[in-house]
Amino acid sequence: MESHWTHRPAYRCRHGHSSAAPPLPHRTPNAYVREDHVLPHLPALVIRLTDHAAALNEAAAPPAPVAAVEYLRAESNSMIFDPTTRTLTADTPRGERFAIG
Numbered sequence: 001m002e003s004h005w006t007h008r009p010a011y012r013c014r015h016g017h018s019s020a021a022p023p024l025p026h027r028t029p030n031a032y033v034r035e036d037h038v039l040p041h042l043p044a045l046v047i048r049l050t051d052h053a054a055a056l057n058e059a060a061a062p063p064a065p066v067a068a069v070e071y072l073r074a075e076s077n078s079m080i081f082d083p084t085t086r087t088l089t090a091d092t093p094r095g096e097r098f099a100i101g
Helices: 035-050 052-056 065-074
Strands: 002-005 009-013 031-034 079-082 087-090 097-099
Touching: 009 035, 031 035, 035 065, 035 087, 035 097
Parallel strands: none
Antiparallel strands: 002 009, 009 031, 079 087, 087 097
């Protein structure tokens, strides 16, 4: 997916899209997900990836979204968006998955 801005930050995938030719009938439809629908889920993902709450204690505050993004970027974690189920799956051994609103 590539970053995209239309009134707000988002990500889209237009695989196989070209304005020079009409779309093929079997081409996968465009996928689009707003950034503000993804960001609230990232701290929980970091907790699942690092066992943050168990290591510190159950009352520990989750990381802020900015810290979660920095951690995921530093670890080179990728996310795979499924537009049919509207879920993001982390490219990790456990394949953590969460639904996007």
